[in-house]
Amino acid sequence: MDDLAIETPRPAAAARAERGDDTEHFDVLIVGAGISGIGGAYHLKVQCPNRSYVVLEAQDAFGGTWHSHRFPGIRSDSDLYTFGYRFKPWVGPPIAVAPEIRRYLGEVIAENDLAPRIRYGHKVRSAVWSSRDNRWTITAEAGLDGRPARFTAGFLWMCQGYFRHEEGYTPDWPGMDSFEGVIAHPENWPEDLDYAGKRVVIIGSGATAATMAPAMAKDAAHVTVLQRSPTYYIPQPNANEFFEQLKPLGLDELLVHDIVRRKVVVDMDEITRRSFEEPEALGQELLAGVEAYVGPEQVAKHFTPTYRPWRQRIALLPDGDMLEAIRAGTVSMVTDHIDRFVPEGILLKSGEILEADIVATATGFNLSVLGDIDFVIDGKPLAFHETVTYRGMMFTGVPNMAWVFGYLRNSWTLRSELIADFVCRMLNHMTERGAKRVEVALRDQDHNMPLGPWIDPENFNAGYLLRGQGKLPQRGDKPEWQHTQDYWREKDDFPAIDLEDEVFRYGVRGRPHATPNP
Ligand SMILES: Cc1cc2nc3c(=O)[nH]c(=O)nc-3n(C[C@H](O)[C@H](O)[C@H](O)COP(=O)(O)OP(=O)(O)OC[C@H]3O[C@@H](n4cnc5c(N)ncnc54)[C@H](O)[C@@H]3O)c2cc1C
Numbered sequence: 001m002d003d004l005a006i007e008t009p010r011p012a013a014a015a016r017a018e019r020g021d022d023t024e025h026f027d028v029l030i031v032g033a034g035i036s037g038i039g040g041a042y043h044l045k046v047q048c049p050n051r052s053y054v055v056l057e058a059q060d061a062f063g064g065t066w067h068s069h070r071f072p073g074i075r076s077d078s079d080l081y082t083f084g085y086r087f088k089p090w091v092g093p094p095i096a097v098a099p100e101i102r103r104y105l106g107e108v109i110a111e112n113d114l115a116p117r118i119r120y121g122h123k124v125r126s127a128v129w130s131s132r133d134n135r136w137t138i139t140a141e142a143g144l145d146g147r148p149a150r151f152t153a154g155f156l157w158m159c160q161g162y163f164r165h166e167e168g169y170t171p172d173w174p175g176m177d178s179f180e181g182v183i184a185h186p187e188n189w190p191e192d193l194d195y196a197g198k199r200v201v202i203i204g205s206g207a208t209a210a211t212m213a214p215a216m217a218k219d220a221a222h223v224t225v226l227q228r229s230p231t232y233y234i235p236q237p238n239a240n241e242f243f244e245q246l247k248p249l250g251l252d253e254l255l256v257h258d259i260v261r262r263k264v265v266v267d268m269d270e271i272t273r274r275s276f277e278e279p280e281a282l283g284q285e286l287l288a289g290v291e292a293y294v295g296p297e298q299v300a301k302h303f304t305p306t307y308r309p310w311r312q313r314i315a316l317l318p319d320g321d322m323l324e325a326i327r328a329g330t331v332s333m334v335t336d337h338i339d340r341f342v343p344e345g346i347l348l349k350s351g352e353i354l355e356a357d358i359v360a361t362a363t364g365f366n367l368s369v370l371g372d373i374d375f376v377i378d379g380k381p382l383a384f385h386e387t388v389t390y391r392g393m394m395f396t397g398v399p400n401m402a403w404v405f406g407y408l409r410n411s412w413t414l415r416s417e418l419i420a421d422f423v424c425r426m427l428n429h430m431t432e433r434g435a436k437r438v439e440v441a442l443r444d445q446d447h448n449m450p451l452g453p454w455i456d457p458e459n460f461n462a463g464y465l466l467r468g469q470g471k472l473p474q475r476g477d478k479p480e481w482q483h484t485q486d487y488w489r490e491k492d493d494f495p496a497i498d499l500e501d502e503v504f505r506y507g508v509r510g511r512p513h514a515t516p517n518p
Pocket of ligand 1: 035
């Protein structure tokens with residue numbers, strides 16, 4: 001159980017179970033109590049105070065990513081001024097470790113009395129939409145015995161994250177069974193694994209590997225980071241200069257938070273803009289930052305990616321910790337390909353053997369689309385990959401549902417809050433309009449637009465997205481029918497969305513599009 005887990009009082013449910021009537025109804029059902037779901041619950045409470053809602057969470061505590069991941073050193077890779085909510089100031093250093101993030105989320109739950117709305121240990125298995133009733137029927141497996149729990153809801157708000165929490169992605173290398181040491185994936189890291197004095201090899205060089213390496217190097221005999229190809233990093237002090245200047249001025253914390261967030265967003269947007277417009281100059285600056293720690297030879301060998309910056313997530317290194325560890329000799333980088341596992345370690349294509357007691361496979365996620373829930377719409381299984389996304393949050397042919405997929409180049413939460421505002425505005429609009437359902441549909445002129453994969457691999461090519469692309473909805477050729485990954489634009493576009501635009505089809509009751517827009 002998490003240190004901050006909050007028990008949910010459920011007297012009403014118990015009473016209903018005794019009566020043999022075990023289906024509960026809520027206006028809104030949120031799936032997931034990670035940072036998106038908790039934020040969603042807060043915004044619903046504040047912006048739609050008359051709506052009933054419940055949050056169903058598969059795990060035994062809140063936090064999502066920050067509860068399920070327990071690998072050494074686990075921390076954010078973006079700053080908490082933007083990864084935190086806009087309504088709750090972050091007053092610590094920009095990069096935070098998981099317990100600090102869980103504490104922050106726990107405070108949001110406590111300060112806003114959200115605990116009674118969250119049901120832990122509820123894994124949603126199916127969501128069935130009926131256009132006759134304009135309702136979702138949701139079935140979850142509840143508790144340790146997995147007993148079925150049934151709910152109905154007017155609106156489904158999917159805050160289930162994007163990866164399968166139970167197991168990470170590990171390629172199937174030959175000889176793994178012959179290895180005499182321990183192989184562990186950061187997503188299911190055995191917290192009692194003792195690595196003191198052990199030789200550790202971490203496979204991968206993304207943010208997770210860059211987090212684990214310096215953390216494990218403090219106790220391990222040695223840590224080797226084995227990568228196929230180099231990654232971009234930004235080493236920087238774990239302090240925000242701007243925040244440090246504003247802090248002593250005695251300003252309201254929320255005001256300082258807002259100003260620092262804006263500054264971070266402007267800086268991040270500048271990096272993104274340059275990654276497209278002047279990738280070479282930006283790339284050289286990033287490499288120079290690394291070179292200042294480890295020198296030109298290491299940079300040429302292990303830190304010069306072949307892609308332009310931001311085609312994959314760039315990891316921040318607080319206080320340059322991984323590079324400091326390389327300089328100190330407790331961590332070393334190897335750039336090579338795995339031939340096979342052998343009893344004593346890993347045989348590389350170059351013929352070298354990396355001896356290891358522990359191999360950490362920081363090789364990524366398995367994408368979980370819609371929380372691995374079976375969706376059925378009016379008797380027909382939902383083929384999610386056949387839908388077209390409306391701004392990366394709603395989908396053609398899927399009524400009364402919003403899905404949170406955050407940013408890849410900015411903090412996830414910036415987008416989850418934009419979506420929260422949109423969902424709340426939409427729910428209030430439906431009430432005013434007397435509508436029971438809303439669905440997005442292509443306009444006549446959009447029917448012939450070219451469709452493509454969810455994210456253009458030229459734009460962003462993370463492995464889990466490429467592996468899962470076929471399960472994701474399609475995008476059109478206009479920002480409206482895409483997840484643009486562009487916070488700068490969406491922060492203005494989302495609040496300005498005209499809810500009476502013809503893409504929104506409202507209905508009072510009955511079959512789809514029963515009452516088209518006037
Ligand atoms: C190590 C690590 C570091 C990261 N650092 C950053 C960072 O610094 N900045 C950033 O922007 N992003 C970061 N990310 C990405 C991160 O996952 C997201 O930003 C964010 O935490 C996602 O929040 P979420 O609430 O949307 O999803 P999650 O944190 O994934 O939470 C989703 C919750 O939904 C629950 N759930 C899923 N399916 C079901 C179901 N069927 N029934 C019931 N419950 C279900 C899950 O159990 C989970 O608790 C990081 C990811 C990892 C793994």
